[in-house]
Structures are given as structure tokens and as C-alpha cells.
Amino acid sequence: MSKVDKYTERGIAFLEGDGVAKDYEQAFYWLSVAYELGSSKAETILCDMRAKSLGAPFDGDVPETASLDDGPDACGVTTGTQTVAVSNVRADESRPANPNRCIACGEEALVPSEAFAGAKHCSPSRGGCGTNVMIPIVEDGLARGVALQPYREPIPGRRENMYSSLGSLIHMVKYDTRVDDPLKAEMVREIVRRIGECGVIEQLVDKRVIRNLVVVPAPSSKRRKLQPVSLLAELVSEGRFGYEEALKKRSRTESKSRPKGTELAPNDVSCSESVRGKTVLLLDDTYGEGATLRACIRALKDKGAQEIYFLSLCKNIYGGVKGSSADDDDID
Ligand SMILES: [Zn+2]
Numbered sequence: 001m002s003k004v005d006k007y008t009e010r011g012i013a014f015l016e017g018d019g020v021a022k023d024y025e026q027a028f029y030w031l032s033v034a035y036e037l038g039s040s041k042a043e044t045i046l047c048d049m050r051a052k053s054l055g056a057p058f059d060g061d062v063p064e065t066a067s068l069d070d071g072p073d074a075c076g077v078t079t080g081t082q083t084v085a086v087s088n089v090r091a092d093e094s095r096p097a098n099p100n101r102c103i104a105c106g107e108e109a110l111v112p113s114e115a116f117a118g119a120k121h122c123s124p125s126r127g128g129c130g131t132n133v134m135i136p137i138v139e140d141g142l143a144r145g146v147a148l149q150p151y152r153e154p155i156p157g158r159r160e161n162m163y164s165s166l167g168s169l170i171h172m173v174k175y176d177t178r179v180d181d182p183l184k185a186e187m188v189r190e191i192v193r194r195i196g197e198c199g200v201i202e203q204l205v206d207k208r209v210i211r212n213l214v215v216v217p218a219p220s221s222k223r224r225k226l227q228p229v230s231l232l233a234e235l236v237s238e239g240r241f242g243y244e245e246a247l248k249k250r251s252r253t254e255s256k257s258r259p260k261g262t263e264l265a266p267n268d269v270s271c272s273e274s275v276r277g278k279t280v281l282l283l284d285d286t287y288g289e290g291a292t293l294r295a296c297i298r299a300l301k302d303k304g305a306q307e308i309y310f311l312s313l314c315k316n317i318y319g320g321v322k323g324s325s326a327d328d329d330d331i332d
Helices: 003-016 024-036 040-051 071-075 080-091 165-175 181-198 200-204 228-237 252-256 291-302
Strands: 109-112 120-122 144-150 152-154 161-163 213-217 247-249 269-271 279-287 307-315
Touching: 003 024, 003 040, 003 181, 024 040, 040 165, 144 165, 144 181, 144 200, 161 165, 165 181, 165 228, 165 279, 165 307, 181 200, 181 228, 200 307, 213 228, 228 279, 247 291, 269 291, 279 291, 291 307
Parallel strands: 144 307, 213 279, 279 307
Antiparallel strands: 109 120, 152 161, 247 269
């Protein structure tokens, strides 16, 4: 084994906790060494680690073109500032949950959004990243709904829309074949950590019913060994709420044959009896046209769910990112 491969393997061992204690900073260090020596494998892993801010040192490097008033640029997935932003959150984990906190950078998000009615963003002039957060989702039969971030958002000075910080995590977990299941699970844990930190569930759900809340993952039509939304819902509920995998969706082929824009049929989503009389927090990764959500609401109501809240990590309103996988469009 060459020196470069050895360093790469050492980095991966620290990343996965394989034979050594898991240590992202060590992983980042050894992979950086391997990358400097020309390993493209190390480069790929480093990109993934950077995007989710694993082990990346706080180096304070702001892209030369970005000023503090450049707005959402700081949340661009590939810019150095995102690492900075997330590092800020990590540096101060003792802060209490704050519903006005930007889920991307941790600063207060109090400026009304121009892109999304009812949403807000943190203020770049006060050190925030400017990404839009807490986008209201209004659907019939829903007590309240919110998406934490846009899936992608336009970045000034760039032609393509960029993934938001949560959007890039979701994209990697769902579509990046280079990311293995243990790393995907780590990414989901990172998302759960951010959900806890911004206190969105407490903000969303009425205090009177929150103690009886049952978290239900939106059903997936794609078979995966690791079901990200189920894992997400399970971890979000852990030690705090109930958890029910109550919803099932018909197969992907069947739902794909549905003409675009048409609603799912009532039996496209089935629901178990376990939700009767309960307050449900329906959890999904992305909200697009809302067809899946409406079918879920119908199924939950049919089985007697009392009140339904909805939390989506992202709202997808912009078109695809150029060069991204076509698969990326199975969002509805
Ligand atoms: Zn921010």
C-alpha cells in the first residue's frame, strides 16, 4: 500500500471509528494530507466532510468576492463561509434552543424574507449568513406547517441556484452514491442536532398537546437500506415524543406513472390505526408541490388523527441544479 493510500485509510478509519475512536479532526487532517499528496479519493471524502462541516477547522477564510452584506452567498455549499457559519453553531452548543435562530449559521433570524411570505432570514450585516429559514407551509387539514430552509436558493453572482446547508445534506444522503450508510446516518444525526438547536418543534406545536406528540415519517416509495426520513423521525422523537411508522406509500413505479401535477389517489398512501386520537407531527425531508403531504393528511385524518403538524427540512421551489442527478427530482 502506498503512503497516500495509507493516509487515506487512516483518515477513513478516524471518520468511521474503525479500530480507533471516531475523531473528525483527525480524519480531516489525514485526508488533507492524502489530498495534498494527490489522492482523489481523499478529495471526494473531504468535500463531503466540508459540506457537512465535519472536522473542518475554523479558519475564518471568507471568499474574496463576498462581503458581509452579500446575503445568502455565505450559505453557498462550496464556499468557505459555510464552514465558518456552522462552526459558529458548534462552538456554542450550550445556548438554549431559540426559534428565531437561523438553522444555517446560528445567528438570530429576524428579517422578513422577500422570497417567502412569512419566512425570515438572519441579517448579514450582523454576522448572519442570510439564508431564508422557517418557511410557512399552509395546507388544508394541517394545524401548522413549516419548512426549515429552501432546498436550493439563488446566490447573487452565480447562474445556478445553490443547495442550502440542509439541502446539501439531504441531497448527499439521498443521492450521493459516494457517501456510505454510516456517514449518511451521521448526516441525519447532524440534521437532528440542528432541529433541536433551533427549537422549531416547540415553536410549531401547541404547548397543550406537545407532550402527547407522535412523530410520523412521510412514507418513502423508494426502497433504501437506510431510510433517511424514518431515521430522522426516530431520532427526533427519541426520549421526547412517540414514534409511529404509520404511513405507507405505493411503489415508485406506480406513483411515477401518475401525470405530473395530478394528485395522488386516496389509496396511494395508507395509514395504520395507531394514530387514532393522536396529535401527529408529520416529518419529511422536502416539500415540493405538496401532493404527498396532502395524501398523507387525508390518510391520517381517515384513521382519526386529531391534529396534524408538518415539519419539512426543505421547501423545493427552484428548478434543478445544473449537472445534478436526474434522480433529484423525485420530490413531491
Ligand atoms: Zn444564517
